[in-house]
Amino acid sequence: MTSQGNVVSAQHKFAAKDELDLITAVKAGDKLAYHQLYKQYIGQVYGLCYRLTADKMLAEDAAQEVFIQLWRKIGNYQGESRFSTWLHTVTSNITISYLRKQRGWFSRVLNFESAIENSQVDQGCSSSVDIERYILRLPQRARIVFVLHAIEGYRHEEIAQMTKMAVGSSKAQFHRAKHLLEGWMSEE
Template sequence: MARAIAGDVNAFQRLYQTYVGKVYGLVLRLCGDRSQADDMVQEVFIQLWQKLANFRGDSKFSTWLHAVATNVTLTELRKQKRWYQRIIKAGQQVQQEADSGAMDLSELDRYVMKLPDQTRWVFVLAALEGMRHEEIADQLGIAVGTSKAQLHRAKQLIEEWANHDAA
């Protein structure tokens, strides 16, 4: 870590190799589009390289990286014009590919992709990434109660879809 902070490119490459999979999974679940996730992951690691000297060690590196990845992803999504339509389209495309057997997605991933944007973000951050509602509210700029309600709604929808598919 110290070598990467000091600017050692090889040390940073090792950090990249260690964390790129986890960062990609988080970013993909937040944005819902593989191509977009690829671009955003690269942006996360560019930002990481630029901000690495700011890591003080107050928390685990993985926790800090998670916050950087979440912030970069949500900032990029907010910047994009018509990002809402793109996410819906990407989610539908992923669903169609999953239904046709072209992709090997878990049932949960398929359902997560169908969730409305904010509901998906809250679900990913709370249920899959283990963040507390206070942290989620701060990240997304929503009330803690809204975070709790969105998580509850996400669980309801996923359960409904799972029950429907099982029938």
């Protein structure tokens, strides 16, 4: 059998196994299992990173960092919650941490409104795309809190812990985001 045949058969051996077996294999250092886990979750991880960063390049970098850290720290997953829940929390924490490191970068980049105006989004786009565009326009802290609370379902206490802000600040940022979104949506 060729080496390519071994890779294909190794990839298929996890197709029938459940997620716990896959995670156990990754914990044991199985790179094929890790690749399968990556393929299974990259879309969800990137989506959350993009909603938090509002920038494709930053989201790609943050998602890459999530999977680097996942390989290093998968041993921390104890199975007390669903893996997707644990990975979601890890992704949020890493992306927020990544954003903190990028603050200087944000000050040198065009503001989000200019980026949205220059995008090639069709004027007849659906309301969900409009809402996504509005979310991208939100100031960074308000956007992070809004995404984590309204879209991802985190409580303000959890958001406060992840972002290292007071619970009251989280609630205020959420209120600010809602107010801005309502204003922008009523203008159209």
